[in-house]
Structures are given as structure tokens and as C-alpha cells.
Amino acid sequence: MIKIEKRNDLSRSIYFLTPILAIFLTLIGGGIIFYILGFNPIEALKFFFITPISDLYGLSELLVKATPLCLIAIGLSFCFKSNNWNIGAEGQLIFGGIVGGGVALLFYNHDGFYILPIIILSGAIGGMLFAMIPAILKTYFNTNEILVSLMLVYVAKLLLDYLVVGPWSNPEGFNFPETRQFSESARMPILFDGLRIHAGIFITLITVFLSWLILYKTYLGFQIKVSGLSLKTAKYAGFKGKTMIIIVFMISGACAGLAGVGEITGPIGQLHRNISPDYGFTAIIVAFLGRLNPVGIIFASLIVALTYLGAETAQIFLQVPKYTGQVFQGMILFFLLGSDYLLFFKIKFLGLKKNEH
Amino acid sequence: MSIDLNFIGILIGAIMASSVPLILAASGELITERSGVLNLGVEGMMIIGAISGFALMVVTDNLFFAVVGSMLSGLIISLIFGLLTQSLLTNHVATGLALTIFGIGMSAMIGKNFVGIPGKEFPLLFINLKESIPFLGPIFFGHSIILYFAFGLPFMTNYFLKKTKTGLIIRAVGDSPTSASNQGINVTLVRYSCILYGGAMCGLAGAYLSLIYTPQWIENMTGGRGWIALALVVFATWSPIKVLIGALIFGGITILQLHMQAIGLRIPVQLLSALPYIMTIIVLVVISRDSRKIKLNTPTSLGQIFYKEK
Numbered sequence: 123m124i125k126i127e128k129r130n131d132l133s134r135s136i137y138f139l140t141p142i143l144a145i146f147l148t149l150i151g152g153g154i155i156f157y158i159l160g161f162n163p164i165e166a167l168k169f170f171f172i173t174p175i176s177d178l179y180g181l182s183e184l185l186v187k188a189t190p191l192c193l194i195a196i197g198l199s200f201c202f203k204s205n206n207w208n209i210g211a212e213g214q215l216i217f218g219g220i221v222g223g224g225v226a227l228l229f230y231n232h233d234g235f236y237i238l239p240i241i242i243l244s245g246a247i248g249g250m251l252f253a254m255i256p257a258i259l260k261t262y263f264n265t266n267e268i269l270v271s272l273m274l275v276y277v278a279k280l281l282l283d284y285l286v287v288g289p290w291s292n293p294e295g296f297n298f299p300e301t302r303q304f305s306e307s308a309r310m311p312i313l314f315d316g317l318r319i320h321a322g323i324f325i326t327l328i329t330v331f332l333s334w335l336i337l338y339k340t341y342l343g344f345q346i347k348v349s350g351l352s353l354k355t356a357k358y359a360g361f362k363g364k365t366m367i368i369i370v371f372m373i374s375g376a377c378a379g380l381a382g383v384g385e386i387t388g389p390i391g392q393l394h395r396n397i398s399p400d401y402g403f404t405a406i407i408v409a410f411l412g413r414l415n416p417v418g419i420i421f422a423s424l425i426v427a428l429t430y431l432g433a434e435t436a437q438i439f440l441q442v443p444k445y446t447g448q449v450f451q452g453m454i455l456f457f458l459l460g461s462d463y464l465l466f467f468k469i470k471f472l473g474l475k476k477n478e479h
Numbered sequence: 480m481s482i483d484l485n486f487i488g489i490l491i492g493a494i495m496a497s498s499v500p501l502i503l504a505a506s507g508e509l510i511t512e513r514s515g516v517l518n519l520g521v522e523g524m525m526i527i528g529a530i531s532g533f534a535l536m537v538v539t540d541n542l543f544f545a546v547v548g549s550m551l552s553g554l555i556i557s558l559i560f561g562l563l564t565q566s567l568l569t570n571h572v573a574t575g576l577a578l579t580i581f582g583i584g585m586s587a588m589i590g591k592n593f594v595g596i597p598g599k600e601f602p603l604l605f606i607n608l609k610e611s612i613p614f615l616g617p618i619f620f621g622h623s624i625i626l627y628f629a630f631g632l633p634f635m636t637n638y639f640l641k642k643t644k645t646g647l648i649i650r651a652v653g654d655s656p657t658s659a660s661n662q663g664i665n666v667t668l669v670r671y672s673c674i675l676y677g678g679a680m681c682g683l684a685g686a687y688l689s690l691i692y693t694p695q696w697i698e699n700m701t702g703g704r705g706w707i708a709l710a711l712v713v714f715a716t717w718s719p720i721k722v723l724i725g726a727l728i729f730g731g732i733t734i735l736q737l738h739m740q741a742i743g744l745r746i747p748v749q750l751l752s753a754l755p756y757i758m759t760i761i762v763l764v765v766i767s768r769d770s771r772k773i774k775l776n777t778p779t780s781l782g783q784i785f786y787k788e789k
Contacts, residue, residue: 207572264770265763269710273756276703284749406576445587452581456559459569
């Protein structure tokens with residue numbers, strides 16, 4: 123017989139072990155899906171998770187993908203920790219990319235060390251402003267931030283589409299839906315010759331450190347955590363709820379905007395229709411998988427980045443669509459949420475006649 | 480003059496058709512939310528319904544199987560959501576998001592072999608009446624059976640929630656699961672049923688898109704309609720009749736912007752395409768501004784996890 127009992131205390135080890143369990147279960151689930159599709163599951167999983175990172179180029183690609191994912195997820199962790207559901211990071215990324223890209227296009231025939239910092243800063247501000255729309259509507263008009271932030275994703279995508287097809291399209295580009303190439307001074311420095319890994323990774327790492335500082339060492343971080351645990355307590359303690367909501371949205375918008383700017387000045391080098399393969403949505407999974415913890419998010423971003431690479435490799439070798447990556451991402455989140463059950467409940471196998479304690 | 484009137488009739492008919500997926504999905508989600516469950520996976524369930532309906536149509540060459548199959552697959556995928564939120568007590572918002580991401584990925588994976596296959600003609604009812612009666616003909620006749628069902632659904636839902644015992648139980652579970660449970664109602668079972676019903680309706684909404692509205696399979700073909708349906712439920716302050724009105728307004732905006740694109744007005748196409756999303760935000764702001772009204776109508780336990788100590 124199995125007996126289920128409520129836990130009285132939260133076990134920290136289980137808290138950080140369940141993500142690993144979730145990944146393990148996802149591998150099993152993925153193997154089953156590959157089997158149904160008619161592949162040898164072990165072979166397919168090898169193509170998916172090992173082949174992509176078995177050389178230096180692959181490892182660099184892993185970091186290229188993890189850089190924006192980690193950055194966005196860090197920003198989202200501020201929102202999620204305080205129970206603000208910003209799920210429009212994709213829109214904030216695109217809008218940051220638009221603003222940063224616009225500045226980069228202004229300087230397309232200029233050179234100078236000052237250009238890149240201006241672009242990065244304007245991208246962050248762009249993302250931040252875009253995230254303030256749902257925040258302000260939530261605080262002053264009581265509007266559901268989930269729906270507003272999501273609707274704005276579609277708006278940002280259409281705006282980008284309008285710009286690259288219309289006013290910003292490359293005058294010498296034969297009507298391709300893309301802008302001019304940015305100048306060399308507007309590009310993120312490449313770290314190693316022949317690889318795509320770029321200086322954006324330092325922005326991510328600095329942001330991780332800063333967010334740790336804010337979350338665990340400042341009064342604001344304390345407010346965020348308390349509001350997440352209990353809104354009533356936060357109100358009772360006299361925290362300014364509205365200001366805090368706007369601040370967490372600004373932080374996560376700025377992070378998403380930075381990620382957008384990192385993409386267009388890093389691997390892409392111009393604006394076109396698809397500047398992000400849904401990094402903004404996938405980062406939600408990264409944030410949860412990393413337990414909203416800065417260090418956890420670093421590891422989670424690497425694992426989820428691998429699903430992107432794996433999907434690309436599997437597309438080439440197994441001819442499965444690249445969306446397989448999304449299936450894996452959805453499964454990770456399902457299993458992660460499901461295994462949280464172990465956090466709150468003990469499962470006891472009564473047949474074993476074990477004594478408690 | 481009669482030609483103009485007939486054109487308006489056709490326009491209204493088109494608006495009705497484009498509001499069908501919204502009515503179906505929002506009515507389903509409304510029942511789910513009335514039981515206290517917030518399922519943000521509408522978009523994912525719709526897209527799964529769209530691909531499975533289309534795939535079954537191609538494979539079985541039978542539209543009845545396709546429609547029923549799409550509802551079943553919507554139901555099955557919502558069962559994942561039910562298992563997680565009801566039995567494993569997971570967070571509704573996060574689980575719903577996972578369902579959407581999973582659904583979009585899964586649909587593209589299944590749909591890979593169905594891209595570019597032409598759809599089958601779906602039988603439309605009373606075609607001769609549509610053509611013989613000006614103005615009223617195109618409004619009331621020449622639609623698919625699903626459209627007639629969709630337009631009856633809000634009224635049936637309203638009756639069901641207000642006048643039947645089961646409806647009362649669902650509302651009780653949504654407003655106060657603890658007292659409902661103390662009355663001997665199996666809260667988890669009620670919520671499971673409402674989740675599954677919502678899933679089936681979202682599946683049907685998806686099938687309407689891939690079988691009737693634009694009879695083909697395109698990746699991501701729901702294009703945010705699931706999210707607009709979610710917004711509609713808030714807009715309607717959880718009342719089924721207002722869902723119908725809201726869906727018609729959004730259908731109207733969609734058709735209007737398509738016509739403006741066709742006329743070739745000097746407005747960027749992208750701005751017109753963005754209109755439904757921008758309107759959703761504006762409408763939400765207008766409705767939600769009155770926080771008392773929203774609080775009064777929101778199912779009290781919406782999105783909260785219910786756990787009964789055994």
C-alpha cells in the first residue's frame with residue numbers, strides 16, 4: 123500500500139533535486155515519442171542531447187543560445203517571485219531589438235567605441251518601457267497582466283514586420299524583408315575566432331550577479347519575496363505594492379530588451395522578421411526549472427538551450443520538425459510542476475514497515 | 480439598394496463565421512473557470528484540435544470522425560492539465576502555459592506531413608435559402624452545423640449554469656470549494672469534468688478553423704485566438720451571453736480589418752492585423768477599471784489550489 127502524507131516542512135534537497143527528476147522523466151517521455159515516430163529511442167536521444175555538444179563549435183552554440191535564455195529568465199524571476207505573471211517577454215525582447223536596432227541603423231556608416239554601449243542601453247530601455255505597459259495597466263486599471271503582456275507580443279511582432287518590410291528595409295536589399303547590416307562598431311565582439319559566442323555572455327553573467335545582489339541583499343528583494351509568499355503580509359507590512367509591481371516589470375523588460383539587443387548585435391547583425399526563436403516564451407520554462415534562483419537559472423538555461431540545438435540536429439539527422447524542441451520544453455515544465463508534489467507530500471510505502479524518523 | 484443590403488448581409492455572415500472559434504473556446508473556458516480552474520492552455524488545446532481534426536479528415540476521409548476526434552483530442556490534452564492541477568496540485572498559470580507550449584510543439588510535429596494538403600469541402604446547410612433571400616439569407620443560412628451549434632451554445636450554457644442542479648454545483652465549487660466539499664460534493668471530480676469539457680470545446684474550436692474557416696493545416700494557425708478567447712471570458716465577466724456579444728465584436732474587427740486590407744487603404748497591413756490584439760487590451764482596460772464589478776463576478780476560488788485533507 124502507498125500512503126500519501128502532507129509534509130510539515132519544506133525539504134531544500136528535494137527542492138533542488140526535483141528539477142533533475144523532471145529532466146530524467148522528460149528523457150523517458152521523449153524516448154517514447156521518438157519510439158512512436160519510428161526511431162530507435164536511444165539513438166534519437168543521442169542525436170538530440172549528445173551529438174550537438176560533442177565539439178567545440180557545438181559548445182559555443184550552446185552558450186550562444188543560453189545567453190539570451192538565462193538573461194530573460196533572470197528578469198522573469200523578479201516578476202514570478204512577486205506573483206506578477208509577465209508572460210510577454212518575447213514582445214519585450216522584440217521591442218528592445220527594434221529600439222536597439224533603430225539606433226544601430228542610425229549609426230550604420232559610423233565607427234566608434236561609443237556606438238555599441240548606446241545601442242545596448244537603448245535596447246534595455248526599449249524592453250523596459252514595453253514591459254511598463256502591462257505593469258501600469260495592472261496597477262492603475264486593474265487589468266490582467268497575463269493577457270495584456272501576451273497581446274503585446276503580437277503587436278511587437280507586427281511592428282517589427284512593418285519596419286523591416288517598410289521604412290527600415292535595406293534600400294539596396296532587393297525588397298528582402300530585412301534592414302541593412304549593422305556596422306562593425308555596432309556588433310558584439312566575438313570571443314573566439316570561428317565561433318559565434320560573443321560578449322553578450324558577460325552582460326548575462328553581470329545581470330545574474332546583480333540580480334542575486336538585489337534579491338538576497340536588498341530591501342527591495344525582501345519586499346519581492348514577501349509579496350510572493352503572501353500579499354496580505356506585504357500589505358500589512360506597508361510595502362508599496364504598486365511601485366514594486368512596476369519595478370519588477372521594468373527589471374524583467376530591461377533584461378528581455380538586453381537579450382533582444384544581444385541577438386541582433388551578436389549572431390544576427392541586422393533586423394529581420396525572426397530575430398528570436400521564441401526565447402521569450404522558453405525563458406519562462408528556464409525560470410521555473412531554475413527555481414527562480416540566479417544560479418539555478420544558469421544551469422536551467424544550458425539545459426533548455428540544448429533542446430534548441432538538439433531539435434536542430436534531429437531535424438537534420440532524423441527529419442523531425444524543429445518544433446520537437448518545444449515538445450521537450452513543454453514536457454520538462456509538465457514534469458517539473460508535477461514532481462513538485464514531492465515537495466509538499468510524502469509518499470510512504472507502507473508495505474516496507476519503516477518507522478517514521 | 481437591394482444589392483448593398485445583400486452585401487451587408489454577407490458581411491454579417493462572415494463576422495458570425497469568424498466569431499465561431501472564439502465563442503466555442505470561450506464558452507468552454509467559461510465553464511472551466513466557473514468551477515474555479517484557470518486553464519491558460521486554451522491556445523494549445525485549440526491548436527491540437529485543429530491539427531487532429533485536419534489529420535483525421537485526411538486519414539479517414541470522414542468529417543464526422545474529424546470533428547469528434549478533434550473534440551476527443553482536446554479532451555485528452557486537457558486531461559494532462561487536469562491531472563497536474565487537480566491530482567498533483569500544481570500552479571494553474573504555469574501548467575496552462577506549459578500546455579500551450581507543448582500543444583503548439585506537438586501540433587507542428589504531427590502536422591509536418593499535412594502541410595499543403597487541400598482541405599475537404601464542409602457541408603453548408605440551407606444553401607438555396609441563402610441565395611434566394613436577400614440580406615437575411617446570408618445571415619441566417621448557408622452556414623456549417625458547427626456555427627449553428629456555436630450560436631446556441633452561450634444560451635445553453637447560461638441555462639445550464641443558472642437553472643440546472645449541475646450548474647449550481649459547478650458555481651458552488653468555483654465560489655467556495657470548501658463549503659461545497661463539506662456539503663459532500665466531490666470538488667476534484669467536478670473540476671476534472673469542467674476541465675475536460677473546456678478541452679473538448681477548445682478542440683472543436685480548433686477543428687472549426689482547420690476544417691471550415693480556412694480548410695487547411697498551417698503551423699500556428701490559431702494565431703492567438705485562444706488568448707483572445709481567454710480575454711473574452713474576463714470581458715464577459717463570466718456571463719455566457721456576453722461571451723457571444725464579445726465574440727461578435729472581435730469577429731467584426733477581424734473581418735473589418737480584412738476588408739480594409741482588401742480595399743487597399745493607405746494604412747499599413749500590419750497595423751490592421753494588430754487591431755484585434757490592441758482592441759483586446761483596450762477592452763480589458765475598460766472592463767477591468769471597475770474593480771468592484773470584476774471582483775463581484777470572478778469565481779472566488781479562481782486559480783486557487785484546492786486540497787482536501789483525508
